[in-house]
Amino acid sequence: MKPNPHATTDPYMQLLGLETRLVTPGRAIVAARVGPQHTNIHGACHGGFLYSLADAAFALASNAHGVVAVALSTQMQYFKAVQVGEELEAHASEENLGRRTATYRIEVKSGSRTVALFIGTVFRMQES
Amino acid sequence: MKPNPHATTDPYMQLLGLETRLVTPGRAIVAARVGPQHTNIHGACHGGFLYSLADAAFALASNAHGVVAVALSTQMQYFKAVQVGEELEAHASEENLGRRTATYRIEVKSGSRTVALFIGTVFRMQES
Amino acid sequence: MKPNPHATTDPYMQLLGLETRLVTPGRAIVAARVGPQHTNIHGACHGGFLYSLADAAFALASNAHGVVAVALSTQMQYFKAVQVGEELEAHASEENLGRRTATYRIEVKSGSRTVALFIGTVFRMQES
Amino acid sequence: MKPNPHATTDPYMQLLGLETRLVTPGRAIVAARVGPQHTNIHGACHGGFLYSLADAAFALASNAHGVVAVALSTQMQYFKAVQVGEELEAHASEENLGRRTATYRIEVKSGSRTVALFIGTVFRMQES
Numbered sequence: 001m002k003p004n005p006h007a008t009t010d011p012y013m014q015l016l017g018l019e020t021r022l023v024t025p026g027r028a029i030v031a032a033r034v035g036p037q038h039t040n041i042h043g044a045c046h047g048g049f050l051y052s053l054a055d056a057a058f059a060l061a062s063n064a065h066g067v068v069a070v071a072l073s074t075q076m077q078y079f080k081a082v083q084v085g086e087e088l089e090a091h092a093s094e095e096n097l098g099r100r101t102a103t104y105r106i107e108v109k110s111g112s113r114t115v116a117l118f119i120g121t122v123f124r125m126q127e128s
Numbered sequence: 129m130k131p132n133p134h135a136t137t138d139p140y141m142q143l144l145g146l147e148t149r150l151v152t153p154g155r156a157i158v159a160a161r162v163g164p165q166h167t168n169i170h171g172a173c174h175g176g177f178l179y180s181l182a183d184a185a186f187a188l189a190s191n192a193h194g195v196v197a198v199a200l201s202t203q204m205q206y207f208k209a210v211q212v213g214e215e216l217e218a219h220a221s222e223e224n225l226g227r228r229t230a231t232y233r234i235e236v237k238s239g240s241r242t243v244a245l246f247i248g249t250v251f252r253m254q255e256s
Numbered sequence: 257m258k259p260n261p262h263a264t265t266d267p268y269m270q271l272l273g274l275e276t277r278l279v280t281p282g283r284a285i286v287a288a289r290v291g292p293q294h295t296n297i298h299g300a301c302h303g304g305f306l307y308s309l310a311d312a313a314f315a316l317a318s319n320a321h322g323v324v325a326v327a328l329s330t331q332m333q334y335f336k337a338v339q340v341g342e343e344l345e346a347h348a349s350e351e352n353l354g355r356r357t358a359t360y361r362i363e364v365k366s367g368s369r370t371v372a373l374f375i376g377t378v379f380r381m382q383e384s
Numbered sequence: 385m386k387p388n389p390h391a392t393t394d395p396y397m398q399l400l401g402l403e404t405r406l407v408t409p410g411r412a413i414v415a416a417r418v419g420p421q422h423t424n425i426h427g428a429c430h431g432g433f434l435y436s437l438a439d440a441a442f443a444l445a446s447n448a449h450g451v452v453a454v455a456l457s458t459q460m461q462y463f464k465a466v467q468v469g470e471e472l473e474a475h476a477s478e479e480n481l482g483r484r485t486a487t488y489r490i491e492v493k494s495g496s497r498t499v500a501l502f503i504g505t506v507f508r509m510q511e512s
Contacts, residue, residue, distance in 0.1 A: 012174035015143070015165045037143045040187060046140035047199045048183040052176030059168060059175070071175045072485060073457040073505050075203045075331045077359050077377060079352040095373055096335040100484075101456060101507065103333050103373065117351055117359065119375055121333060121457050123485065200357060201329040201377050203459045205487050205505060207480040223501055224463040228356075229328060229379065231461050231501065245479055245487065247503055249329050249461060251357065268430035271399070271421045293399045296443060302396035303455045304439040308432030315424060315431070327431045331459045 007063065013056050016049065020060060026094035026104075028060035034086045045082035054106040054118035057092035061104055062122045069102065069122035077117045086110045090118075100124055135191065141184050144177065148188060154222035154232075156189035162214045173210035182218045182234040182246035189220035189232055190250045197230065197250035205245045214238045218246075228252055263319065269312050272305065276316060282350035282360075284316035290342045301338035310362040310374035313348035317360055318378045325358065325378035333373045342366045346374075356380055391447065397440050400433065404444060410478035410488075412444035418470045429466035438490040438502035441476035445488055446506045453486065453506035461501045470494045474502075484508055 008020040013030070016038075022029040032038075032053055040046040054076065062069035082088065088110050095103040106118040136148040141158070144166075150157040160166075160181055168174040182204065190197035210216065216238050223231040234246040264276040269286070272294075278285040288294075288309050296302040310332065318325035338344065344366055351359040362374040392404040397414070400422075406413040416422075416437050424430040438460065446453035466472065472494050479487040490502040 007169040010169045010174065011165050011167045012177055016176075037139050039139045041135040041138045041191060042196065042198075046138065046180075046183070047187070047202070048144075048176070048180030049140055051179050051183065051202075052174075055174070055176040055179065063169060068170065070170075070209070071204075071206050073203070073205050074175070074179075075201070075375065075459065076199075077201050077352070077375065078199050079354065079359065081198070096333070096370065098335065103335065114352065117375070119331065119333065119373070203331065203503065205480070205503065207482065207487065224461070224498065226463065231463065242480065245503070247459065247461065247501070263425040266425045266430065267421050267423045268433055272432075293395050295395045297391040297394045297447060298452065298454075302394065302436075302439070303443070303458070304400075304432070304436030305396055307435050307439065307458075308430075311430070311432040311435065319425060324426065326426075326465070327460075327462045329459070329461050330431070330435075331457070332455075333457050334455045337454070 008060065016052055018053060018056050023060045023064050025064045026061055026097065028057040028092040029089055030057040030060065031087070031089045034082055034084050034088065036084055039084060047078060050082065050108055050116050051076050051118065053088060054090045054108050054116065057090040057106050058104050058118065058120045061092035061094065062102060068125040070125065072121050072123050074118060074120035080113065080115045082110060082115050136188065144180055146181060146184050151188045151192050153192045154189055154225065156185040156220040157217055158185040158188065159215070159217045162210055162212050162216065164212055167212060175206060178210065178236055178244050179204050179246065181216060182236050182244065185218040185220035185234050186232050186246065186248045189222065190230060196253040198253065200249050200251050202246060202248035208241065208243045210238060210243050264316065272308055274309060274312050279316045279320050281320045282317055282353065284313040284348040285345055286313040286316065287345045290338055290340050290344065292340055295340060303334060306338065306364055306372050307332050307374065309344060310346045310364050310372065313346040313362050314360050314374065314376045317348035317350065318358060324381040326381065328377050328379050330374060330376035336369065336371045338366060338371050392444065400436055402437060402440050407444045407448050409448045410445055410481065412441040412476040413473055414441040414444065415473045418466055418468050418472065420468055423468060431462060434466065434492055434500050435460050435502065437472060438474045438492050438500065441474040441490050442488050442502065442504045445476035445478065446486060452509040454509065456505050456507050458502060458504035464497060464499045466494060466499050
């Protein structure tokens with residue numbers, strides 16, 4: 001597995017309609033517009049879609065150092081329901097960068113409102 | 129919002145190719161086959177897809193009591209990388225059922241291996 | 257159970273030697289000096305002690321609105337080992353304040369280093 | 385730091401009055417009786433105490449393989465309030481054992497009721 005610090009998208013992001021707006025080491029912004037294909041049994045945006053948006057930003061931010069980073073543990077807090085037509089942005093920033101692990105915070109925003117908060121920790125793989 | 133305890137799929141599950149195999153109050157099984165459209169920048173199954181599979185089982189299990197249940201807080205542990213072609217099942221069971229909140233455990237399995245573990249808590253909405 | 261928004265300590269905080277430095281609605285700072293009684297089998301500060309320090313700040317900040325708040329779900333990330341003699345501060349701030357739930361972020365700091373990060377969600381009890 | 389797979393207590397456990405009932409590789413049981421010194425501002429058992437009980441079982445179970453294991457990420461779900469006088473047991477079992485990380489589940493029980501659920505992941509340190 002070769003790290004690609006310049007990757008800005010992947011097949012899963014394309015399936016979901018996620019658009020990368022920024023990737024730098026430790027930071028990323030990914031955006032999406034919620035469509036009818038992203039809804040749950042209640043007709044609102046699916047929690048798995050909100051998570052996937054945050055997770056995409058997490059993956060880009062954590063791999064942009066040029067070391068392969070794989071997710072170990074993540075956590076998601078849902079604050080507000082999101083409806084079809086809302087424009088979302090996930091903003092990833094680095095909480096901690098260690099040698100073998102690193103932790104990121106991702107805020108999912110709809111305009112100025114934070115609708116969900118994601119915290120994730122990666123394992124950083126090393127050549128040996 | 130009317131609870132539909134008989135729902136077994138939704139538009140987001142269809143977008144991802146998730147298939148429901150069981151829904152009873154507090155339990156659900158959702159399955160998927162990992163395809164090339166589900167992969168990340170490393171060519172493996174995307175963490176957001178594994179989460180969405182678990183989250184779909186969580187939503188079906190928690191809403192099957194006939195009370196609208198919305199996700200408050202979730203957590204995901206990733207144990208093993210998953211590759212294209214693997215057949216996955218997410219098994220949801222109830223850890224705790226309170227009046228206003230409930231907690232579920234979802235194991236994501238590839239054959240007999242557990243590849244990820246999800247714990248999620250819902251808020252149970254009530255008529256007033 | 258009557259809310260006491262003016263509480264600044266409790267018996268468990270006294271057992272552990274935790275000192276409150278600030279409590280305002282949604283915010284709190286709690287401090288401690290790590291002693292030999294707070295150590296684990298490796299001789300370092302016990303993870304349960306770091307959590308308890310963060311949790312004390314979480315409880316004070318979330319109850320300071322004058323509504324009884326009880327913990328539902330919490331998460332702790334450990335960044336750096338802490339040794340006997342270090343002076344710690346836990347800083348709690350409010351990530352989201354809803355009608356029935358609220359979420360807090362608590363940073364545990366040793367000087368200017370963040371040694372651990374805690375995220376917690378409460379249920380806010382209401383008269384009925 | 386030398387692993388001690390035979391450790392069954394530490395100074396922090398003694399401060400809190402925690403008693404070890406079982407330690408085997410990947411498993412542990414730790415018990416406590418809730419006293420007035422373990423209470424919070426509402427007069428109930430402090431969430432930090434319940435966590436510390438679970439965390440003690442987590443540390444003993446994860447270190448019993450003879451490899452130093454340090455906590456990376458943990459999560460706690462609180463199901464029911466606990467009162468002074470209750471006898472608690474924390475039961476730790478292994479969810480996943482990898483080469484560099486491992487995940488444990490700890491149930492905190494009061495009699496037959498599960499009052500809290502803890503999930504924790506360790507980093508396993510290796511000689512180099």
